[in-house]
Amino acid sequence: MAQELLWIFISALLINNFTLTYFLGICPFLGVSNKVDTAIRLGLANIFVMIITAIAAWALNTYVLIYAPYLRLISFIIVIASTVQFVEMAIKKWSPELFRALGIFLPLITTNCAILGLALFATNKGYGLLEGIVYALGAGGGVTLALILMAGIREETRILDIPDSVKGTALSLIIAGILSMAFMGFAGMFSAA
Amino acid sequence: MGVDQHTDWDVLIKGLWRENPVFVAVLGMCPTLAVTNTAINSLAMASATFFVLFFSSLFVSLLRKVIAKEVRITTYIVIIATFVSLVDMLLAALVPDIHKELGAFIALIVVNCLILGRQEAFAAKNKVGLALMDAIGMGLGFTIALLMIGIVREILGNGSLFDIPILGASFEPWIIMILPPGGFFTLGFLLLIFNTVAQRRARANAITS
Known part of the structure; x- marks a missing residue:
């Protein structure tokens, strides 16, 4: 059981990385990730x-x-x-500290495809409650x-001195492509074992 | 984005190139990259999106005076989700193979920001005819963009086009192009070409005026 959960976690974290192999949650990935600090907070809000x-x-x-x-x-x-929305209100009331850290990102994230994707994939794979939570963590x-990584x-x-036509989204996409290639290496890590 | 002085034709044409949803507005990235590994998948995804966009725009525009402002986004999402569920079942019944390959990404059309964006920015403020023109223009623009990416990826990654081999047996396929990184690279380079052309044109205009 524990081994299975660990496998779900590692698989979602590295091998089938939501952003780099499923392309889920690309919008904030390309749009917001300019600063490492923002990226960390956005990531935490996402988790x-x-x-x-x-x-x-x-x-x-x-x-x-089922009905x-x-x-x-x-x-x-x-x-x-x-x-x-409800959880956001609850946090605002009970822990203003946490609310300030996650703050504006919460409502934005709700309409992010990674969230719906998670719900759909977990359903398709038939995960139970515990497996679902571990999958969400991964x-x-x-x-x-x-x-x-992207923000860094x-x-x-x-x-750097970058030509005008490459600046912006084009550059981000090419960087993302290289990152995605690097993450493909993780697939080999487990098939050998 | 000005929505006041558009002629019908202009509304239709602007989505194709000048305000192309993928290349200019960079909307709807998730399906754009995830399922464009072959031309056929691109076409299926684009048609599904087109269908949803068309009917959502129709209904949002028809109901624009009824929908209360406070709950408009939720209402749009319910309308969009209804048509996505429909298209999901339609594809499963008509082309089960393609449906299987696209998998959860059909359902993810719901959160394609292109569709919600058009409802909020256009359909909710315009008459039905104009809203449909806009949906057709944007839908075609999305189709063109997806097909461009799909064609490049399939030719380079598989040596074929619409499953017909075109590059011959001696061609060594670039497997990377049909894998996830290929999606990022193809769109990245297409955007680069797009930007370069746009900048050339702007410079030429600046000189002539």
């Missing part, structure tokens, strides 16, 4: 929302959607968005890792 999503998706799948599978997509979106960690590299590129 947080993902765990809530995993729990919400599991509850929906177990108790509601009406065609409502899956609609109910996922609405339930996830509203749960995150996936969120993977997104955070990608965001931080982009901080460095600011001092």
Whole structure:
């Protein structure tokens, strides 16, 4: 059991990294990741929302959607968005400190494809509650890792002399491609063992 | 984005190139990169998105006076999710092979910011006819962009186009192009070409005026 959970975690974190191999959550990856500090906070907010999503998706799948599978997509979106809103209000009240750190990112993240992707993938793989949470931790960690790497590299590129036509999204995409290639190496790490 | 003085034709044409959703606005990146490893997958994804965009724009535009401002985003999402569920079932029934290959990415059309963006920026403020023109223009622009990426990736990564071998047996396929990094590289280089052309044109205009 423990080994299986570890495998789910590593797989979501490195081998099937949400950002670099599934292209989920690309928008913040290309748009926001300019500073390492912002990237860390955005990543943490992501992990947080993902765990809530995993729990919400599991509850929906177990108790509601067996009766009406065609409502899956609609109910996922609405339930996830509203749960995150509630949790956001709760945090604001109980821990202003944490709210300030995650702050503006929470509502933004809700409409991020990584969140819905997590709910859908976890459902397709038939994960239970515990597996779902571990999967969310791995996936969120993977997104955070990608965001931080990207932000770190982009901080460095600011001092370089780059032709105008490459600046911006084109450069970010090419950097992302190289990162993605590097992450493909992790796939070999386990197939050999 | 000005929505006041557009003629119908202009609304249709602007999505194709000048305000192309992928190359200029950089919207809807997730399906753009994830499923464009072959031309056929690109076409399937683009058609599905087109369908959802068209009908969502139709309904949002029809209901624009009924939808309360406070709950508009939620309403749009419910409308979009309904059509995505429909297209998901349609594809599963008509082309099960392609549906299997696209997998969860069909469902992820819901969170394609291109669709929600058009509802908020255009369909909610314009008459039905104009909203549909905009949806067709943006949908075609998205299709063109996806096909461009898909064609490049399939030719280089597989030596074929729409599953027909075109580069001959002596061609060594660049496997990387049909894997995830290939998506990033192809779009990166296409954007680079796009930017260069746009800058040349701007410079030429500056000289002539």
